[in-house]
Amino acid sequence: MTGAGNITELTAIELRDAIASGGVSAEQAATAYLDAIAAREPAVHAFNEVWADRAVEQARAIDARRAAGKDIGPLGGVPLAVKDNMCTLYGRTTCSSKILADFRAPYQATAVDKLEAAGAVILGKTNLDEFAMGSSTENSGFGPTRNPWDAGCVPGGSSGGSAAAVAARMCAGALGSDTGGSIRQPAAFCGVVGLKPTYGRVSRYGLVAYGSSLDQIGPITRDVADAALLTEIISGRDPRDSTSVPRDVPDMLGALDAAPGNLRIGLPKEFYSDALDPEINRSIRDAAETFRAAGARIVEVSLPHSRIDRDAAGKLSSYAAACYYIVAMAEASSNLARYDSVHYGHRTAEDCRDIVELYSRSRAEGFGEEVKRRIMLGTYTLSAGYYDAYYNKALKVRRLIKNDFDAAFELCDVLLCPVAPTTAFKLGEKTDDPLTMYLADIYTVSVNLSGLPGLSVPAALGAAGMPIGMQLIGPVFSEPTLLAAGRMHEKASGTSRLVPPMARGS
Amino acid sequence: MSRTIDEALVRHIAKLSRIELDDEQVAALGRQLASILEYFGKLSELDTEGVEPMPHAVELRNVLAEDSPGESLTTEAALANAPKRDGDFFMVPKVIGDSQ
Numbered sequence: 001m002t003g004a005g006n007i008t009e010l011t012a013i014e015l016r017d018a019i020a021s022g023g024v025s026a027e028q029a030a031t032a033y034l035d036a037i038a039a040r041e042p043a044v045h046a047f048n049e050v051w052a053d054r055a056v057e058q059a060r061a062i063d064a065r066r067a068a069g070k071d072i073g074p075l076g077g078v079p080l081a082v083k084d085n086m087c088t089l090y091g092r093t094t095c096s097s098k099i100l101a102d103f104r105a106p107y108q109a110t111a112v113d114k115l116e117a118a119g120a121v122i123l124g125k126t127n128l129d130e131f132a133m134g135s136s137t138e139n140s141g142f143g144p145t146r147n148p149w150d151a152g153c154v155p156g157g158s159s160g161g162s163a164a165a166v167a168a169r170m171c172a173g174a175l176g177s178d179t180g181g182s183i184r185q186p187a188a189f190c191g192v193v194g195l196k197p198t199y200g201r202v203s204r205y206g207l208v209a210y211g212s213s214l215d216q217i218g219p220i221t222r223d224v225a226d227a228a229l230l231t232e233i234i235s236g237r238d239p240r241d242s243t244s245v246p247r248d249v250p251d252m253l254g255a256l257d258a259a260p261g262n263l264r265i266g267l268p269k270e271f272y273s274d275a276l277d278p279e280i281n282r283s284i285r286d287a288a289e290t291f292r293a294a295g296a297r298i299v300e301v302s303l304p305h306s307r308i309d310r311d312a313a314g315k316l317s318s319y320a321a322a323c324y325y326i327v328a329m330a331e332a333s334s335n336l337a338r339y340d341s342v343h344y345g346h347r348t349a350e351d352c353r354d355i356v357e358l359y360s361r362s363r364a365e366g367f368g369e370e371v372k373r374r375i376m377l378g379t380y381t382l383s384a385g386y387y388d389a390y391y392n393k394a395l396k397v398r399r400l401i402k403n404d405f406d407a408a409f410e411l412c413d414v415l416l417c418p419v420a421p422t423t424a425f426k427l428g429e430k431t432d433d434p435l436t437m438y439l440a441d442i443y444t445v446s447v448n449l450s451g452l453p454g455l456s457v458p459a460a461l462g463a464a465g466m467p468i469g470m471q472l473i474g475p476v477f478s479e480p481t482l483l484a485a486g487r488m489h490e491k492a493s494g495t496s497r498l499v500p501p502m503a504r505g506s
Numbered sequence: 507m508s509r510t511i512d513e514a515l516v517r518h519i520a521k522l523s524r525i526e527l528d529d530e531q532v533a534a535l536g537r538q539l540a541s542i543l544e545y546f547g548k549l550s551e552l553d554t555e556g557v558e559p560m561p562h563a564v565e566l567r568n569v570l571a572e573d574s575p576g577e578s579l580t581t582e583a584a585l586a587n588a589p590k591r592d593g594d595f596f597m598v599p600k601v602i603g604d605s606q
Contacts, residue, residue, distance in 0.1 A: 106583040200564045213562050242569040243562075305552070322548045333523065342596050344587030355601050356524065364526035372525055376516075376535065377542060379523045393549050395559030400552070402563060435542055451563025476564060 007032035008169040008503075012078045012226040015172055019062070019077040026066075026077025029172075030059035030121050033079040037123070037170045040502060045145050046155075046165035048084045049091050050124040055079065058121045073119025074233060080115060081171040083162050084125035085132055086217070087206040088112055095208050096140040097130045099339050099346045099366025109206025110241070111175060111217045111234040118233045123171050126161030130368045131336065132182055132210045134158050135440035138431055139370045146427070147189060148500040149466055153424040156186030156440075162220045163190040169503040173221040173230055177207055179214045180324050181419070181444025184456035187220050188419035188469020191458050191498040193486070194220045195227045198476045199451035200245035202231075203238030209335040211328040212243075214448040222497055224457060224486040228252040231479060250480050259484035265291050266301035266412030271443060275310040277422050283460040283468045284418055287489060291416070294492045296485075301408040301415065305401045306446040308421075316421060316439045320401055324445035325438055326381055326394035333378025336371070339363060373434060402450040405475075414485045415473040418443045419456045423466040443471065453479050457486045458498050467498055511540040 007029055010018060018024040034052050041047060062077040082088065085095045087105035094100045116122065129139035137145040137160025145160045147153040148168035155164040159176030163186035166174050176183040178196035187194025195218045202217045209215065219230035235249040267288060272281060288298050306320040341347035341362030348365055352358040367375070381390035408415060420440055430437040447454040452473055459470035470489075474482040516536045520527045527535065581594055590597035 103587055106579055106586060198564070200566070239571060242571075243564070243566065245564065245566065317545070317548060319549060319552060322546050325542070326546055326549075337524075341589055342598055343584075345589070347589035352599050355598055357526075358599055359524040360521075360526040363524055367525065372523075373535065373538060373542075375523050375525065376519045377539060380519050380539070380543075381546070383519075383522065389550075390543075390546055392559055393554060394546075395561055396554035396557040397549050397552055398563075399557055399560035400554070402560060434538055435545055438542075438545075449563065 008036050010172070011222045012075065012080070012172040013229055016075060016078050020072065026059035026062035026121065027056060029077055030055045030079050033123055033171060040148070040168050040170055043146065043151055043502065044148055044164050044168050044170070045143055046126055046161040046168065046170060047081070047124045048094055048096060048127050048142060048161070051091055051122060054090060055121050055123050062119055062121065073117065074229065075115065076119035077121060078119070078172050079121045079123045081123050081126050081162060081165050081174040082112055083128055083159050083174070083176050085128055085177060085208040086112055086175060087208070088122070088125065091125060093125070093208070094142070095131045096128045096142055097366065097368065097371070098141045099363070101141070101346065103344055105206070107206060110203040110238045112206065114234050115175070126159070126165055126174060128161055129158035130371050131208065131332070132158040132177055132179055133332070133370050133374055135181070135185060135437055136425070136430065137161060137186070138427065139368055141368055144427060147424050148502050149191065149424065152426055153466065154189065154427055156189035156420070156424060158182040159220060160186045163187050163192055163194065166190070166192045166220050166222060167500055167503070173219060173226050175217055175234070176220045177215055177217050178448065179211045180328060180448050181441040183218045183220060184444050184454055184469070184471060185420050185440060187456040188467065189424040191461070191467030191500065192220055192222060193224055193227045193458070194218065194456045195231055195479070195483070196447065196454045197231055197235065197479060198453045200243050201453070201477070201479070202234050203236070203241040203244045205238055205240040211331040212335060213331060214328060224483055224490050225253065225256055227455070228256055228483045247477065252480050252483055255480040256484055256487045259488045260413065260481070261295055263291070263296040263414065263485060263488070264412040265296045265298050265485070266408055266415045267298060268301050268303040268306070268408065268415055268417055270303050270307040271417040273308055273310070275308045275316050275421060276418055279462050280418050280421070280423070280468055284416065284470050287459050287470050287493065288416055290489055290492045294488055296488070299412050301411050303404040303408060303446065305397065305404050308442055316442055318442050319397055320446040320449065321438060321442050323394045323397040323401065324441070324449055326390050327398065327449065329374045329378035330382050330391050331378070333375045333382065336375050339366065341366070370434065398449045401446050405446070405450050405452060409475045413474065413481055417471050417473065419469040419471045420444070423462050423464070423468055447473055451476055453482055455482050455486050457489060461498060511536045511543070
């Protein structure tokens with residue numbers, strides 16, 4: 001007999017198989033996770049909404065299908081969570097913003113449709129930095145999420161709720177979104193796996209837009225195999241997203257144990273400067289050694305325009321981060337113009353003398369500080385007189401950054417590098433200075449600017465007991481190779497499936 | 507490319523952004539925006555002469571769809587989240603008239 005403690009320890013694939021073979025019912029699985037949420041959520045605050053009754057209903061429907069001898073799908077009965085910036089027909093879609101506190105979407109994101117069609121049970125919507133703008137989930141309009149490894153630390157962001165929920169065993173897997181590192185960095189901070197797929201691989205239909213040329217939905221999971229399964233399920237051309245690419249979805253799960261025997265792993269030398277924390281540097285070099293021992297070849301490559309420097313005052317800087325924030329904020333200022341307090345969203349209760357005052361006051365009341373900053377900066381960099389100096393300049397640098405990757409991939413199949421300059425930091429540590437917070441994304445933004453897939457996997461547990469992640473980056477549409485490389489390290493290192501103390505031995 | 511952001515400029519950007527600010531926010535944003543813009547200015551170190559701007563990483567062109575009618579939101583669904591409505595209409599304060 002499988003107890004509730006055991007159920008939440010299974011990966012999504014293991015649980016799916018247990019349900020398919022009748023060892024565990026979908027209802028037992030949903031109930032085990034709802035119990036875990038009841039026990040740990042008060043300390044973590046990973047969820048904006050938990051859909052307890054509906055999850056049990058969905059699970060019973062799966063059990064009924066199975067009893068009737070019908071197919072229950074490749075995720076039949078597996079309880080998952082969805083970041084609260086993806087539209088769902090059930091519940092609210094808030095983006096953790098007061099401006100959308102009561103918003104009920106009239107349509108559903110394609111990625112969520114695909115999960116449900118595959119038999120997944122959705123447990124609820126997870127917390128994020130408001131509109132996915134942030135790197136710690138502290139910018140949520142509904143209070144921060146805590147890191148399950150240390151409640152005094154942030155879970156990373158913006159998909160901090162999804163990463164914390166997966167790490168704390170409050171769901172078997174989750175969807176996040178990644179505009180500049182928002183899947184990979186929280187996955188690293190929480191000791192789980194996160195994949196940002198190639199731009200266009202997964203439909204963005206129903207994902208509330210932040211930076212439309214950068215945004216991509218992807219999975220956060222316990223191990224690499226689960227990431228492969230979820231990515232395969234949510235991928236594919238969608239007529240409702242013209243930027244989704246018309247390409248067949250490869251068999252990612254099947255290719256997992258078929259990493260090329262002569263895999264070439266590139267170490268971008270600019271990412272191993274003294275800007276990097278020594279412990280993280282050591283962990284990633286250990287990972288490179290693990291790859292070498294498993295038969296990979298290690299080569300040094302160069303990404304000059306993604307170079308990371310530390311000045312005399314200890315401040316980090318990179319062209320890629322400057323380029324990224326200009327592009328992301330410009331796109332954000334345009335995307336967030338839709339919150340007009342007329343069609344949906346918060347409207348001020350005060351009397352306004354005209355429509356402009358109505359817009360301005362409603363937006364002032366509804367948006368948080370960081371969102372206001374980004375809209376204003378984006379508006380400024382797009383305004384007459386500054387467009388060429390900032391926005392157009394950034395678009396040119398963006399091409400230089402991408403050209404560097406193209407050259408690097410002539411020499412290697414996959415890049416190995418850090419995810420973030422530090423492990424999870426303390427709550428409140430970076431909230432005073434917005435620029436300091438931006439630098440948490442310094443190793444991840446180039447991937448979004450270039451449209452590449454990036455995988456974050458646990459590399460080690462640091463001396464202070466916090467997880468250290470490592471990042472694998474591949475050329476566009478190389479997810480099968482990237483995941484196989486992640487799996488290769490996972491098998492050889494034994495660092496997969498780290499369990500935070502709060503979720504042990506229940 | 508260090509640029510100072512004076513209060514008048516902060517207020518101008520806020521107006522373009524349709525975000526009302528109080529005096530305290532104007533002062534704080536002036537400092538924050540200036541330091542972030544200074545950071546952005548780092549890009550001026552790079553020679554980008556002759557480089558083609560890249561607005562999208564995966565460039566698809568001419569994405570066409572069949573010109574066939576499909577389902578769209580019902581009027582009721584489209585209006586369901588309206589903060590204020592009158593029948594089948596969104597309600598706003600008077601747009602034309604005595605303002606400005």
